[in-house]
Structure formats: C-alpha cells, structure tokens
Amino acid sequence: MTEYPVKLAEVLEDFSLITDRTERQEYLIDIADRFDDVKVTPDVATKPYDESHRVPACESEAFVWALENPDGTLKFRFDVLNPQGLSAMAMSVILDEACSGAPLEQVATVPPDIVFKIFGKEISMGKGQGLMGIVAMVQYAAQQHLAGSQS
Numbered sequence: 176m177t178e179y180p181v182k183l184a185e186v187l188e189d190f191s192l193i194t195d196r197t198e199r200q201e202y203l204i205d206i207a208d209r210f211d212d213v214k215v216t217p218d219v220a221t222k223p224y225d226e227s228h229r230v231p232a233c234e235s236e237a238f239v240w241a242l243e244n245p246d247g248t249l250k251f252r253f254d255v256l257n258p259q260g261l262s263a264m265a266m267s268v269i270l271d272e273a274c275s276g277a278p279l280e281q282v283a284t285v286p287p288d289i290v291f292k293i294f295g296k297e298i299s300m301g302k303g304q305g306l307m308g309i310v311a312m313v314q315y316a317a318q319q320h321l322a323g324s325q326s
Contacts, residue, residue, distance in 0.1 A: 179285065180277030186269055190293050199295060203265040210264040213271035215240055215252040224254065230312055233305030235260025237267065241316035249282065249320060250275045251313055262294065266306045269293065270313050279324075282317035285310060 179187065193199045219240055220228065230237040236256035241249045251274060253267035274282045287307035291298065294306065 178281060180273050180281045182277070183269075183273035183285065183289070186273055187289065187292050196295065196297070203294070204261060206268050207261040207264040209268045210253075210255070213251070213253050213267050215254045219252055220254075230263075230305065230308040232301075232308050233263060234301055235263035235305060237263045237305065237309050239267075239309060239312040239316070241313070241320065243320070244276060246276075247320075247324065248276045248279060249316060251316070253309075262298075262302055262306060263309060266290070266293070266309050270309065274313055274317075279317045279321050283314060283321055285314050285317075287311045287314070 178184065190199070190202075193202060215224075215238065219242065220238075224238050228238040228240055230239060234257070237260065238254045238256075240252040242252065244250050251267075251271045253264075253271065255263040255267065257263070274285065287310040289310060290303055290306040294303070298306075
C-alpha cells in the first residue's frame, strides 16, 4: 500500500494525540478559519458552479476542483456554500495543505475513512458521508490524472 502524503500523515498523527472532544472541535475550528486560503478563485470557477464539481451527499454543498501544477501534481481548490459548514471547510483546508503538490500515487490512495481519524468516531452519519465525499473527490481527481498521464 502506498503511504499517505507526508503532510497528511503528520495531520493524522496530530489528531491521534487529541483525546478530548472539545479540544478536537476547537482545533478543527482553527483549521476552518484558514478556509479562504483554499477557496476557489474566480479565475477557476464562478457561481453557479458546474455540478460535476459538487460533492455528492455533502449537506454543506461542497465543491472540489483539481488544477494541474507545472510539476504534474495537483493543486486543490474548494468551496463550501453553507456558511455553517465548518467541518467541510476544515476538511478542505486539511486536504489542500496535505495533498496539493503531493505525489499523485499517494493522493490517489488516500482512504475516505481518514475522516474518522480527524473528526472522531462519534461524527454523525450524514456529516461523515459528506466529508468522505470530499476526500473521495480529491482521491478520484488524482486517480484520473494518473490514468491520463499513463495513456
């Protein structure tokens, strides 16, 4: 199995050390505060967004874009239309910081269940499905890019 991108492994390690639910929530809110850094820019997409970028099953109405970097890796951009979608915003920041510029082979194998390592096992089913959908779209973009570069 391919290992996680280095920065993602570091994030997962950080979260494995947080056992207090309140502390975990505060840390995730701090991460979500950086959402503007990963938000899609007008030169990439403007509202209304193409539905092909919508994350299925995400109650926060999240969208994902993958842009090719000059070195062949991907830069991820996101939007979350629900202003209360802090979990989706935090997941987007984590994925951008950990997977943008990372080796595609590693990004392509990131399992969606990392959501539980970050948010905890007590996350609601609906929220969990939406967050796993964001991870799955990032993973799929890397898989598609790999497939396209090998043909």
